[in-house]
Amino acid sequence: MPNQAMNLTFGDLIIIEIALVHYMKDLDLSMQSGQYISELLGKLEYEMAQLRQGGGERPPIEMPTGGPTLVPDK
Numbered sequence: 001m002p003n004q005a006m007n008l009t010f011g012d013l014i015i016i017e018i019a020l021v022h023y024m025k026d027l028d029l030s031m032q033s034g035q036y037i038s039e040l041l042g043k044l045e046y047e048m049a050q051l052r053q054g055g056g057e058r059p060p061i062e063m064p065t066g067g068p069t070l071v072p073d074k
Helices: 010-024 032-052
Strands: none
């Protein structure tokens, strides 16, 4: 199987967050597993904020070469 990234949508991340919060309610947060899940929730929140702001990487816009050059009015 080729090594490909998984693109999760905002809705996917919300469902994962809800599932983790539901799982955490009976988990001891002083345990290593509880701390890891808490950290994972922070990562989810960050990713959702990036998606909400449209912070995804966008390819650069290629400017056409040649043709007329526009000169601003003085």
